[in-house]
Amino acid sequence: GENVEQHPSTLSVQEGDSAVIKCTYSDSASNYFPWYKQELGKGPQLIIDIRSNVGEKKDQRIAVTLNKTAKHFSLHITETQPEDSAVYFCAAWVGTGFQKLVFGTGTRLLVSP
Amino acid sequence: KAGVTQTPRYLIKTRGQQVTLSCSPISGHRSVSWYQQTPGQGLQFLFEYFSETQRNKGNFPGRFSGRQFSNSRSEMNVSTLELGDSALYLCASSFGRGRQEEQFFGPGTRLTVL
Numbered sequence: 145g146e147n148v149e150q151h152p153s154t155l156s157v158q159e160g161d162s163a164v165i166k167c168t169y170s171d172s173a174s175n176y177f178p179w180y181k182q183e184l185g186k187g188p189q190l191i192i193d194i195r196s197n198v199g200e201k202k203d204q205r206i207a208v209t210l211n212k213t214a215k216h217f218s219l220h221i222t223e224t225q226p227e228d229s230a231v232y233f234c235a236a237w238v239g240t241g242f243q244k245l246v247f248g249t250g251t252r253l254l255v256s257p
Numbered sequence: 258k259a260g261v262t263q264t265p266r267y268l269i270k271t272r273g274q275q276v277t278l279s280c281s282p283i284s285g286h287r288s289v290s291w292y293q294q295t296p297g298q299g300l301q302f303l304f305e306y307f308s309e310t311q312r313n314k315g316n317f318p319g320r321f322s323g324r325q326f327s328n329s330r331s332e333m334n335v336s337t338l339e340l341g342d343s344a345l346y347l348c349a350s351s352f353g354r355g356r357q358e359e360q361f362f363g364p365g366t367r368l369t370v371l
Binding site for chain 2: 175176178180185186187188189190193195233237242243244245246247248249250
């Protein structure tokens with residue numbers, strides 16, 4: 145399959161709290177999982193990615209974890225700030241031979257001051 | 258380093274017309290992929306071009322086509338526009354063939370079909 149499911153669809157947190165967004169994928173051959181942040185009126189911006197040879201990757205307040213056995217990967221944002229408010233998309237490369245990037249349905253994150 | 262640029266940023270067309278959108282990748286990037294983004298269907302892959310050849314195509318009708326030039330710039334064309342073609346069209350570039358490489362997106366072209 146080529147599905148990427150993403151939850152939750154909306155997430156509201158207070159400034160300083162942590163936010164977690166979860167995704168599952170169905171293609172067992174997938175081995176590259178990027179996360180994108182899309183602000184209003186802009187294209188998606190790559191914020192972090194992970195490859196299947198690692199289980200976790202961290203970049204300042206953002207971390208991504210991958211469980212290949214369960215086909216789950218998650219985005220963790222700590223110490224959230226109002227400027228983190230945006231729509232976040234997970235994605236996975238799927239397919240053999242010809243591959244393509246399949247996106248989750250997006251999570252709208254709202255960080256209140 | 259300049260990012261991915263797309264022109265025009267906004268476009269209004271009527272049903273039955275055709276439209277051409279342009280994408281200039283990041284300098285040195287040779288792969289360009291196109292995506293359609295709508296509230297109902299989300300981000301969907303249209304096609305990928307590398308070295309002036311279409312390498313992969315998503316599940317879209319033949320009205321959607323594209324091409325890539327020798328300088329890696331790409332255009333996509335939609336003929337016989339339908340109301341449902343209203344969307345944000347995004348292009349993304351990557352250094353290699355897009356096969357599990359980082360893709361960088363442009364700001365998109367907002368197409369409205371009346």
